[in-house]
Amino acid sequence: MNIQQLRYVVATAEHGSMTAAAAALFVAQPALSRAVRQLERELDLALFARAGRGVALTPAGETFVHRARAALGSIDRLRTTASADQDSAPLVIAASPTLQAALAIPILAGLREHGARIHARLLGASSSAEVAELVAAGRADLGLCDSAVSAEPAGLVRVAIGRAEVRLYSPAGLDLPDRVTFADLxxxxxxxxxxxxxxxxxxxxxxxxxxxxxxxxxxTDERHAWLAAVSSGVASCLWHSLDPRRAPLPGVVSRGFDPPMHRTLVAVQRGADERAVSRHLLEVLRQVGELVA
Structure with a gap:
Protein backbone atom coordinates (compact mmCIF):
# COMPACT_ATOMS: atom_id res chain seq x y z
CA MET A 1 0.00 0.00 0.00
CA ASN A 2 1.25 3.48 -0.84
CA ILE A 3 0.12 7.05 -0.35
CA GLN A 4 -0.90 7.44 -3.99
CA GLN A 5 -3.34 4.55 -3.65
CA LEU A 6 -4.93 6.25 -0.62
CA ARG A 7 -5.47 9.43 -2.64
CA TYR A 8 -6.97 7.42 -5.51
CA VAL A 9 -9.42 5.61 -3.22
CA VAL A 10 -10.53 8.80 -1.45
CA ALA A 11 -10.96 10.63 -4.79
CA THR A 12 -13.01 7.74 -6.21
CA ALA A 13 -15.25 7.79 -3.15
CA GLU A 14 -15.71 11.57 -3.43
CA HIS A 15 -16.38 11.65 -7.19
CA GLY A 16 -18.45 8.47 -7.47
CA SER A 17 -16.48 6.91 -10.32
CA MET A 18 -12.91 6.07 -11.21
CA THR A 19 -13.20 8.03 -14.45
CA ALA A 20 -14.18 11.23 -12.62
CA ALA A 21 -11.53 10.64 -9.93
CA ALA A 22 -8.82 10.19 -12.58
CA ALA A 23 -9.88 13.41 -14.33
CA ALA A 24 -9.80 15.33 -11.02
CA LEU A 25 -6.31 14.01 -10.22
CA PHE A 26 -5.00 14.44 -13.79
CA VAL A 27 -4.02 10.77 -14.12
CA ALA A 28 -4.98 8.12 -16.66
CA GLN A 29 -8.12 6.24 -15.66
CA PRO A 30 -6.64 2.74 -16.32
CA ALA A 31 -3.68 3.56 -14.07
CA LEU A 32 -5.98 4.69 -11.25
CA SER A 33 -8.20 1.63 -11.65
CA ARG A 34 -5.22 -0.74 -11.56
CA ALA A 35 -3.86 0.91 -8.42
CA VAL A 36 -7.21 0.66 -6.62
CA ARG A 37 -7.75 -2.98 -7.63
CA GLN A 38 -4.20 -3.85 -6.61
CA LEU A 39 -4.87 -2.32 -3.20
CA GLU A 40 -8.08 -4.33 -2.85
CA ARG A 41 -6.19 -7.54 -3.63
CA GLU A 42 -3.44 -6.64 -1.18
CA LEU A 43 -5.95 -5.96 1.61
CA ASP A 44 -8.26 -8.82 0.53
CA LEU A 45 -11.13 -6.32 0.73
CA ALA A 46 -13.72 -5.05 -1.76
CA LEU A 47 -13.69 -1.28 -1.27
CA PHE A 48 -16.11 -0.45 -4.08
CA ALA A 49 -19.15 -2.06 -5.69
CA ARG A 50 -20.74 -1.13 -9.00
CA ALA A 51 -23.57 1.41 -8.72
CA GLY A 52 -25.16 2.31 -12.06
CA ARG A 53 -22.49 3.92 -14.20
CA GLY A 54 -20.22 4.54 -11.25
CA VAL A 55 -19.14 2.90 -8.02
CA ALA A 56 -20.22 3.06 -4.38
CA LEU A 57 -18.31 2.24 -1.21
CA THR A 58 -18.87 -1.10 0.45
CA PRO A 59 -19.17 -1.13 4.27
CA ALA A 60 -15.49 -2.07 4.47
CA GLY A 61 -14.75 0.73 2.01
CA GLU A 62 -16.55 3.28 4.19
CA THR A 63 -14.31 2.38 7.13
CA PHE A 64 -11.19 2.39 4.97
CA VAL A 65 -11.93 5.81 3.43
CA HIS A 66 -12.60 7.34 6.84
CA ARG A 67 -9.19 6.14 8.05
CA ALA A 68 -7.49 7.03 4.76
CA ARG A 69 -8.69 10.64 5.03
CA ALA A 70 -7.23 10.84 8.54
CA ALA A 71 -3.91 9.38 7.35
CA LEU A 72 -3.72 11.80 4.41
CA GLY A 73 -4.44 14.68 6.78
CA SER A 74 -1.55 13.58 8.99
CA ILE A 75 0.70 13.31 5.92
CA ASP A 76 -0.22 16.87 4.92
CA ARG A 77 0.59 18.12 8.43
CA LEU A 78 3.89 16.24 8.33
CA ARG A 79 4.71 17.82 4.97
CA THR A 80 4.05 21.31 6.32
CA THR A 81 6.08 20.67 9.48
CA ALA A 82 8.98 19.12 7.56
CA SER A 83 9.12 22.11 5.19
CA ALA A 84 9.27 24.52 8.12
CA ASP A 85 11.88 22.40 9.88
CA GLN A 86 14.30 21.89 6.97
CA ASP A 87 17.27 23.56 8.66
CA SER A 88 16.99 21.68 11.95
CA ALA A 89 18.88 18.54 12.99
CA PRO A 90 18.02 15.39 11.01
CA LEU A 91 15.37 12.99 12.24
CA VAL A 92 17.32 9.97 13.53
CA ILE A 93 15.57 6.63 12.92
CA ALA A 94 16.97 3.51 14.57
CA ALA A 95 16.30 0.18 12.86
CA SER A 96 17.92 -3.09 11.95
CA PRO A 97 19.56 -3.15 8.50
CA THR A 98 16.64 -5.27 7.27
CA LEU A 99 14.03 -2.74 8.39
CA GLN A 100 16.11 0.16 7.10
CA ALA A 101 15.77 -1.34 3.62
CA ALA A 102 12.30 -2.89 3.93
CA LEU A 103 10.48 -0.17 5.89
CA ALA A 104 12.39 3.06 6.62
CA ILE A 105 13.51 3.79 3.05
CA PRO A 106 10.08 3.02 1.45
CA ILE A 107 8.39 5.25 4.08
CA LEU A 108 10.76 8.15 3.41
CA ALA A 109 10.52 7.66 -0.36
CA GLY A 110 6.73 7.63 -0.28
CA LEU A 111 6.58 10.77 1.86
CA ARG A 112 9.12 12.53 -0.36
CA GLU A 113 7.01 11.78 -3.45
CA HIS A 114 4.18 13.68 -1.76
CA GLY A 115 6.13 16.69 -0.61
CA ALA A 116 7.22 15.67 2.90
CA ARG A 117 10.98 16.03 2.43
CA ILE A 118 12.30 14.75 5.74
CA HIS A 119 16.02 14.98 6.43
CA ALA A 120 16.58 11.60 8.07
CA ARG A 121 19.59 9.76 9.41
CA LEU A 122 19.38 5.97 9.74
CA LEU A 123 21.07 4.44 12.77
CA GLY A 124 21.79 0.69 12.66
CA ALA A 125 20.86 -1.69 15.47
CA SER A 126 21.26 -5.43 15.87
CA SER A 127 17.96 -6.11 17.65
CA SER A 128 14.64 -4.58 18.64
CA ALA A 129 15.93 -4.29 22.21
CA GLU A 130 18.86 -2.19 20.99
CA VAL A 131 16.49 -0.02 18.93
CA ALA A 132 14.42 0.69 22.06
CA GLU A 133 17.55 1.48 24.08
CA LEU A 134 18.79 3.94 21.43
CA VAL A 135 15.45 5.77 21.44
CA ALA A 136 15.21 5.79 25.27
CA ALA A 137 18.76 7.18 25.54
CA GLY A 138 17.95 10.03 23.14
CA ARG A 139 20.34 8.82 20.43
CA ALA A 140 17.40 8.24 18.06
CA ASP A 141 14.10 10.08 17.66
CA LEU A 142 12.16 7.10 16.35
CA GLY A 143 12.74 3.35 16.35
CA LEU A 144 11.41 0.63 14.05
CA CYS A 145 11.16 -2.88 15.54
CA ASP A 146 10.10 -6.23 14.13
CA SER A 147 9.78 -8.19 17.38
CA ALA A 148 8.58 -7.69 20.91
CA VAL A 149 10.98 -6.09 23.37
CA SER A 150 11.06 -8.20 26.53
CA ALA A 151 12.22 -5.37 28.78
CA GLU A 152 11.13 -2.18 27.03
CA PRO A 153 12.63 0.95 28.63
CA ALA A 154 10.20 3.15 30.54
CA GLY A 155 8.89 6.34 28.95
CA LEU A 156 8.53 4.99 25.42
CA VAL A 157 5.41 5.27 23.29
CA ARG A 158 4.83 2.07 21.30
CA VAL A 159 2.69 2.01 18.14
CA ALA A 160 1.85 -1.04 16.00
CA ILE A 161 2.31 -0.21 12.31
CA GLY A 162 1.31 -3.46 10.62
CA ARG A 163 2.83 -6.77 9.66
CA ALA A 164 5.53 -7.87 7.25
CA GLU A 165 5.48 -11.31 5.69
CA VAL A 166 8.60 -13.41 6.22
CA ARG A 167 9.50 -15.12 2.96
CA LEU A 168 12.22 -17.35 1.59
CA TYR A 169 14.37 -15.68 -1.06
CA SER A 170 16.27 -18.19 -3.19
CA PRO A 171 18.37 -18.34 -6.36
CA ALA A 172 16.31 -18.89 -9.49
CA GLY A 173 16.11 -22.50 -10.58
CA LEU A 174 15.97 -24.01 -7.10
CA ASP A 175 13.62 -27.00 -7.03
CA LEU A 176 11.09 -25.88 -4.42
CA PRO A 177 7.28 -25.59 -4.40
CA ASP A 178 5.63 -22.19 -4.84
CA ARG A 179 4.88 -22.15 -1.11
CA VAL A 180 7.41 -23.82 1.16
CA THR A 181 7.01 -25.47 4.54
CA PHE A 182 9.33 -24.96 7.48
CA ALA A 183 10.59 -28.52 6.94
CA ASP A 184 11.78 -27.51 3.44
CA LEU A 185 14.35 -25.22 5.08
CA THR A 220 27.27 -12.44 8.24
CA ASP A 221 25.57 -9.57 10.05
CA GLU A 222 25.86 -7.34 6.98
CA ARG A 223 22.36 -7.60 5.60
CA HIS A 224 23.24 -6.20 2.17
CA ALA A 225 25.41 -9.31 1.76
CA TRP A 226 22.42 -11.59 2.31
CA LEU A 227 20.62 -10.79 -0.92
CA ALA A 228 23.96 -10.62 -2.73
CA ALA A 229 24.60 -14.21 -1.63
CA VAL A 230 21.18 -15.22 -2.92
CA SER A 231 21.53 -13.49 -6.29
CA SER A 232 24.97 -15.08 -6.69
CA GLY A 233 23.45 -18.55 -6.18
CA VAL A 234 25.35 -19.21 -2.93
CA ALA A 235 22.42 -19.56 -0.52
CA SER A 236 18.84 -18.69 0.34
CA CYS A 237 17.72 -16.35 3.11
CA LEU A 238 14.72 -15.40 5.22
CA TRP A 239 13.70 -11.81 4.58
CA HIS A 240 10.88 -9.43 5.45
CA SER A 241 8.62 -8.48 2.58
CA LEU A 242 6.20 -5.55 2.53
CA ASP A 243 5.44 -6.33 -1.12
CA PRO A 244 5.30 -10.12 -1.54
CA ARG A 245 4.83 -9.86 -5.31
CA ARG A 246 8.20 -8.22 -5.91
CA ALA A 247 11.57 -9.95 -5.80
CA PRO A 248 14.29 -7.61 -4.50
CA LEU A 249 16.89 -8.49 -7.17
CA PRO A 250 16.99 -10.09 -10.64
CA GLY A 251 17.55 -13.83 -10.49
CA VAL A 252 15.97 -14.09 -7.03
CA VAL A 253 12.72 -15.97 -6.41
CA SER A 254 10.46 -15.05 -3.48
CA ARG A 255 8.37 -17.79 -1.85
CA GLY A 256 5.87 -17.58 0.97
CA PHE A 257 5.51 -20.15 3.72
CA ASP A 258 2.63 -22.55 4.27
CA PRO A 259 1.31 -21.56 6.73
CA PRO A 260 2.25 -17.89 6.18
CA MET A 261 4.72 -16.35 8.64
CA HIS A 262 4.58 -12.70 9.68
CA ARG A 263 6.45 -10.33 11.97
CA THR A 264 4.65 -7.49 13.72
CA LEU A 265 6.17 -4.11 12.98
CA VAL A 266 6.30 -1.57 15.81
CA ALA A 267 7.49 2.03 16.07
CA VAL A 268 8.79 3.40 19.38
CA GLN A 269 9.33 6.99 20.44
CA ARG A 270 10.06 8.81 23.69
CA GLY A 271 6.84 10.01 25.27
CA ALA A 272 8.47 13.33 26.12
CA ASP A 273 9.78 13.92 22.59
CA GLU A 274 8.81 17.47 21.57
CA ARG A 275 9.94 17.32 17.93
CA ALA A 276 6.90 17.99 15.77
CA VAL A 277 8.29 16.06 12.78
CA SER A 278 8.82 12.98 14.93
CA ARG A 279 5.32 13.21 16.45
CA HIS A 280 3.64 13.65 13.08
CA LEU A 281 5.61 10.79 11.52
CA LEU A 282 4.59 8.48 14.36
CA GLU A 283 0.96 9.49 13.81
CA VAL A 284 1.26 8.71 10.09
CA LEU A 285 2.71 5.28 10.89
CA ARG A 286 -0.07 4.60 13.41
CA GLN A 287 -2.83 5.52 10.97
CA VAL A 288 -1.32 3.58 8.07
CA GLY A 289 -1.01 0.62 10.45
CA GLU A 290 -4.75 0.87 11.14
CA LEU A 291 -5.43 0.79 7.41
CA VAL A 292 -3.37 -2.36 6.99
CA ALA A 293 -5.09 -3.98 9.95
Missing amino acids: AAVPLVLPTAGSDRRASLDAFFEGCGITPEVAVE
Whole structure:
Protein backbone atom coordinates (compact mmCIF):
# COMPACT_ATOMS: atom_id res chain seq x y z
CA MET A 1 0.00 0.00 0.00
CA ASN A 2 1.25 3.48 -0.84
CA ILE A 3 0.12 7.05 -0.35
CA GLN A 4 -0.90 7.44 -3.99
CA GLN A 5 -3.34 4.55 -3.65
CA LEU A 6 -4.93 6.25 -0.62
CA ARG A 7 -5.47 9.43 -2.64
CA TYR A 8 -6.97 7.42 -5.51
CA VAL A 9 -9.42 5.61 -3.22
CA VAL A 10 -10.53 8.80 -1.45
CA ALA A 11 -10.96 10.63 -4.79
CA THR A 12 -13.01 7.74 -6.21
CA ALA A 13 -15.25 7.79 -3.15
CA GLU A 14 -15.71 11.57 -3.43
CA HIS A 15 -16.38 11.65 -7.19
CA GLY A 16 -18.45 8.47 -7.47
CA SER A 17 -16.48 6.91 -10.32
CA MET A 18 -12.91 6.07 -11.21
CA THR A 19 -13.20 8.03 -14.45
CA ALA A 20 -14.18 11.23 -12.62
CA ALA A 21 -11.53 10.64 -9.93
CA ALA A 22 -8.82 10.19 -12.58
CA ALA A 23 -9.88 13.41 -14.33
CA ALA A 24 -9.80 15.33 -11.02
CA LEU A 25 -6.31 14.01 -10.22
CA PHE A 26 -5.00 14.44 -13.79
CA VAL A 27 -4.02 10.77 -14.12
CA ALA A 28 -4.98 8.12 -16.66
CA GLN A 29 -8.12 6.24 -15.66
CA PRO A 30 -6.64 2.74 -16.32
CA ALA A 31 -3.68 3.56 -14.07
CA LEU A 32 -5.98 4.69 -11.25
CA SER A 33 -8.20 1.63 -11.65
CA ARG A 34 -5.22 -0.74 -11.56
CA ALA A 35 -3.86 0.91 -8.42
CA VAL A 36 -7.21 0.66 -6.62
CA ARG A 37 -7.75 -2.98 -7.63
CA GLN A 38 -4.20 -3.85 -6.61
CA LEU A 39 -4.87 -2.32 -3.20
CA GLU A 40 -8.08 -4.33 -2.85
CA ARG A 41 -6.19 -7.54 -3.63
CA GLU A 42 -3.44 -6.64 -1.18
CA LEU A 43 -5.95 -5.96 1.61
CA ASP A 44 -8.26 -8.82 0.53
CA LEU A 45 -11.13 -6.32 0.73
CA ALA A 46 -13.72 -5.05 -1.76
CA LEU A 47 -13.69 -1.28 -1.27
CA PHE A 48 -16.11 -0.45 -4.08
CA ALA A 49 -19.15 -2.06 -5.69
CA ARG A 50 -20.74 -1.13 -9.00
CA ALA A 51 -23.57 1.41 -8.72
CA GLY A 52 -25.16 2.31 -12.06
CA ARG A 53 -22.49 3.92 -14.20
CA GLY A 54 -20.22 4.54 -11.25
CA VAL A 55 -19.14 2.90 -8.02
CA ALA A 56 -20.22 3.06 -4.38
CA LEU A 57 -18.31 2.24 -1.21
CA THR A 58 -18.87 -1.10 0.45
CA PRO A 59 -19.17 -1.13 4.27
CA ALA A 60 -15.49 -2.07 4.47
CA GLY A 61 -14.75 0.73 2.01
CA GLU A 62 -16.55 3.28 4.19
CA THR A 63 -14.31 2.38 7.13
CA PHE A 64 -11.19 2.39 4.97
CA VAL A 65 -11.93 5.81 3.43
CA HIS A 66 -12.60 7.34 6.84
CA ARG A 67 -9.19 6.14 8.05
CA ALA A 68 -7.49 7.03 4.76
CA ARG A 69 -8.69 10.64 5.03
CA ALA A 70 -7.23 10.84 8.54
CA ALA A 71 -3.91 9.38 7.35
CA LEU A 72 -3.72 11.80 4.41
CA GLY A 73 -4.44 14.68 6.78
CA SER A 74 -1.55 13.58 8.99
CA ILE A 75 0.70 13.31 5.92
CA ASP A 76 -0.22 16.87 4.92
CA ARG A 77 0.59 18.12 8.43
CA LEU A 78 3.89 16.24 8.33
CA ARG A 79 4.71 17.82 4.97
CA THR A 80 4.05 21.31 6.32
CA THR A 81 6.08 20.67 9.48
CA ALA A 82 8.98 19.12 7.56
CA SER A 83 9.12 22.11 5.19
CA ALA A 84 9.27 24.52 8.12
CA ASP A 85 11.88 22.40 9.88
CA GLN A 86 14.30 21.89 6.97
CA ASP A 87 17.27 23.56 8.66
CA SER A 88 16.99 21.68 11.95
CA ALA A 89 18.88 18.54 12.99
CA PRO A 90 18.02 15.39 11.01
CA LEU A 91 15.37 12.99 12.24
CA VAL A 92 17.32 9.97 13.53
CA ILE A 93 15.57 6.63 12.92
CA ALA A 94 16.97 3.51 14.57
CA ALA A 95 16.30 0.18 12.86
CA SER A 96 17.92 -3.09 11.95
CA PRO A 97 19.56 -3.15 8.50
CA THR A 98 16.64 -5.27 7.27
CA LEU A 99 14.03 -2.74 8.39
CA GLN A 100 16.11 0.16 7.10
CA ALA A 101 15.77 -1.34 3.62
CA ALA A 102 12.30 -2.89 3.93
CA LEU A 103 10.48 -0.17 5.89
CA ALA A 104 12.39 3.06 6.62
CA ILE A 105 13.51 3.79 3.05
CA PRO A 106 10.08 3.02 1.45
CA ILE A 107 8.39 5.25 4.08
CA LEU A 108 10.76 8.15 3.41
CA ALA A 109 10.52 7.66 -0.36
CA GLY A 110 6.73 7.63 -0.28
CA LEU A 111 6.58 10.77 1.86
CA ARG A 112 9.12 12.53 -0.36
CA GLU A 113 7.01 11.78 -3.45
CA HIS A 114 4.18 13.68 -1.76
CA GLY A 115 6.13 16.69 -0.61
CA ALA A 116 7.22 15.67 2.90
CA ARG A 117 10.98 16.03 2.43
CA ILE A 118 12.30 14.75 5.74
CA HIS A 119 16.02 14.98 6.43
CA ALA A 120 16.58 11.60 8.07
CA ARG A 121 19.59 9.76 9.41
CA LEU A 122 19.38 5.97 9.74
CA LEU A 123 21.07 4.44 12.77
CA GLY A 124 21.79 0.69 12.66
CA ALA A 125 20.86 -1.69 15.47
CA SER A 126 21.26 -5.43 15.87
CA SER A 127 17.96 -6.11 17.65
CA SER A 128 14.64 -4.58 18.64
CA ALA A 129 15.93 -4.29 22.21
CA GLU A 130 18.86 -2.19 20.99
CA VAL A 131 16.49 -0.02 18.93
CA ALA A 132 14.42 0.69 22.06
CA GLU A 133 17.55 1.48 24.08
CA LEU A 134 18.79 3.94 21.43
CA VAL A 135 15.45 5.77 21.44
CA ALA A 136 15.21 5.79 25.27
CA ALA A 137 18.76 7.18 25.54
CA GLY A 138 17.95 10.03 23.14
CA ARG A 139 20.34 8.82 20.43
CA ALA A 140 17.40 8.24 18.06
CA ASP A 141 14.10 10.08 17.66
CA LEU A 142 12.16 7.10 16.35
CA GLY A 143 12.74 3.35 16.35
CA LEU A 144 11.41 0.63 14.05
CA CYS A 145 11.16 -2.88 15.54
CA ASP A 146 10.10 -6.23 14.13
CA SER A 147 9.78 -8.19 17.38
CA ALA A 148 8.58 -7.69 20.91
CA VAL A 149 10.98 -6.09 23.37
CA SER A 150 11.06 -8.20 26.53
CA ALA A 151 12.22 -5.37 28.78
CA GLU A 152 11.13 -2.18 27.03
CA PRO A 153 12.63 0.95 28.63
CA ALA A 154 10.20 3.15 30.54
CA GLY A 155 8.89 6.34 28.95
CA LEU A 156 8.53 4.99 25.42
CA VAL A 157 5.41 5.27 23.29
CA ARG A 158 4.83 2.07 21.30
CA VAL A 159 2.69 2.01 18.14
CA ALA A 160 1.85 -1.04 16.00
CA ILE A 161 2.31 -0.21 12.31
CA GLY A 162 1.31 -3.46 10.62
CA ARG A 163 2.83 -6.77 9.66
CA ALA A 164 5.53 -7.87 7.25
CA GLU A 165 5.48 -11.31 5.69
CA VAL A 166 8.60 -13.41 6.22
CA ARG A 167 9.50 -15.12 2.96
CA LEU A 168 12.22 -17.35 1.59
CA TYR A 169 14.37 -15.68 -1.06
CA SER A 170 16.27 -18.19 -3.19
CA PRO A 171 18.37 -18.34 -6.36
CA ALA A 172 16.31 -18.89 -9.49
CA GLY A 173 16.11 -22.50 -10.58
CA LEU A 174 15.97 -24.01 -7.10
CA ASP A 175 13.62 -27.00 -7.03
CA LEU A 176 11.09 -25.88 -4.42
CA PRO A 177 7.28 -25.59 -4.40
CA ASP A 178 5.63 -22.19 -4.84
CA ARG A 179 4.88 -22.15 -1.11
CA VAL A 180 7.41 -23.82 1.16
CA THR A 181 7.01 -25.47 4.54
CA PHE A 182 9.33 -24.96 7.48
CA ALA A 183 10.59 -28.52 6.94
CA ASP A 184 11.78 -27.51 3.44
CA LEU A 185 14.35 -25.22 5.08
CA ALA A 186 16.38 -28.23 6.23
CA ALA A 187 17.43 -28.95 2.65
CA VAL A 188 18.26 -25.37 1.62
CA PRO A 189 21.69 -23.78 2.22
CA LEU A 190 21.06 -20.56 4.15
CA VAL A 191 22.78 -17.28 4.90
CA LEU A 192 22.28 -16.44 8.59
CA PRO A 193 23.46 -13.87 11.16
CA THR A 194 26.71 -14.72 12.91
CA ALA A 195 26.59 -17.20 15.79
CA GLY A 196 26.26 -15.47 19.17
CA SER A 197 24.22 -12.50 17.87
CA ASP A 198 20.68 -11.79 19.09
CA ARG A 199 19.25 -12.33 15.62
CA ARG A 200 20.99 -15.67 15.27
CA ALA A 201 19.75 -16.78 18.70
CA SER A 202 16.20 -15.93 17.65
CA LEU A 203 16.52 -17.89 14.41
CA ASP A 204 18.17 -20.86 16.14
CA ALA A 205 15.24 -21.00 18.54
CA PHE A 206 12.86 -20.92 15.57
CA PHE A 207 14.69 -23.76 13.80
CA GLU A 208 14.75 -25.83 16.99
CA GLY A 209 11.01 -25.32 17.41
CA CYS A 210 10.50 -26.57 13.84
CA GLY A 211 12.66 -29.61 14.57
CA ILE A 212 15.19 -28.84 11.84
CA THR A 213 18.94 -28.27 11.66
CA PRO A 214 19.72 -25.66 9.01
CA GLU A 215 22.56 -25.99 6.52
CA VAL A 216 24.57 -22.80 7.08
CA ALA A 217 26.28 -21.62 3.90
CA VAL A 218 27.24 -18.08 4.98
CA GLU A 219 27.28 -16.24 8.31
CA THR A 220 27.27 -12.44 8.24
CA ASP A 221 25.57 -9.57 10.05
CA GLU A 222 25.86 -7.34 6.98
CA ARG A 223 22.36 -7.60 5.60
CA HIS A 224 23.24 -6.20 2.17
CA ALA A 225 25.41 -9.31 1.76
CA TRP A 226 22.42 -11.59 2.31
CA LEU A 227 20.62 -10.79 -0.92
CA ALA A 228 23.96 -10.62 -2.73
CA ALA A 229 24.60 -14.21 -1.63
CA VAL A 230 21.18 -15.22 -2.92
CA SER A 231 21.53 -13.49 -6.29
CA SER A 232 24.97 -15.08 -6.69
CA GLY A 233 23.45 -18.55 -6.18
CA VAL A 234 25.35 -19.21 -2.93
CA ALA A 235 22.42 -19.56 -0.52
CA SER A 236 18.84 -18.69 0.34
CA CYS A 237 17.72 -16.35 3.11
CA LEU A 238 14.72 -15.40 5.22
CA TRP A 239 13.70 -11.81 4.58
CA HIS A 240 10.88 -9.43 5.45
CA SER A 241 8.62 -8.48 2.58
CA LEU A 242 6.20 -5.55 2.53
CA ASP A 243 5.44 -6.33 -1.12
CA PRO A 244 5.30 -10.12 -1.54
CA ARG A 245 4.83 -9.86 -5.31
CA ARG A 246 8.20 -8.22 -5.91
CA ALA A 247 11.57 -9.95 -5.80
CA PRO A 248 14.29 -7.61 -4.50
CA LEU A 249 16.89 -8.49 -7.17
CA PRO A 250 16.99 -10.09 -10.64
CA GLY A 251 17.55 -13.83 -10.49
CA VAL A 252 15.97 -14.09 -7.03
CA VAL A 253 12.72 -15.97 -6.41
CA SER A 254 10.46 -15.05 -3.48
CA ARG A 255 8.37 -17.79 -1.85
CA GLY A 256 5.87 -17.58 0.97
CA PHE A 257 5.51 -20.15 3.72
CA ASP A 258 2.63 -22.55 4.27
CA PRO A 259 1.31 -21.56 6.73
CA PRO A 260 2.25 -17.89 6.18
CA MET A 261 4.72 -16.35 8.64
CA HIS A 262 4.58 -12.70 9.68
CA ARG A 263 6.45 -10.33 11.97
CA THR A 264 4.65 -7.49 13.72
CA LEU A 265 6.17 -4.11 12.98
CA VAL A 266 6.30 -1.57 15.81
CA ALA A 267 7.49 2.03 16.07
CA VAL A 268 8.79 3.40 19.38
CA GLN A 269 9.33 6.99 20.44
CA ARG A 270 10.06 8.81 23.69
CA GLY A 271 6.84 10.01 25.27
CA ALA A 272 8.47 13.33 26.12
CA ASP A 273 9.78 13.92 22.59
CA GLU A 274 8.81 17.47 21.57
CA ARG A 275 9.94 17.32 17.93
CA ALA A 276 6.90 17.99 15.77
CA VAL A 277 8.29 16.06 12.78
CA SER A 278 8.82 12.98 14.93
CA ARG A 279 5.32 13.21 16.45
CA HIS A 280 3.64 13.65 13.08
CA LEU A 281 5.61 10.79 11.52
CA LEU A 282 4.59 8.48 14.36
CA GLU A 283 0.96 9.49 13.81
CA VAL A 284 1.26 8.71 10.09
CA LEU A 285 2.71 5.28 10.89
CA ARG A 286 -0.07 4.60 13.41
CA GLN A 287 -2.83 5.52 10.97
CA VAL A 288 -1.32 3.58 8.07
CA GLY A 289 -1.01 0.62 10.45
CA GLU A 290 -4.75 0.87 11.14
CA LEU A 291 -5.43 0.79 7.41
CA VAL A 292 -3.37 -2.36 6.99
CA ALA A 293 -5.09 -3.98 9.95
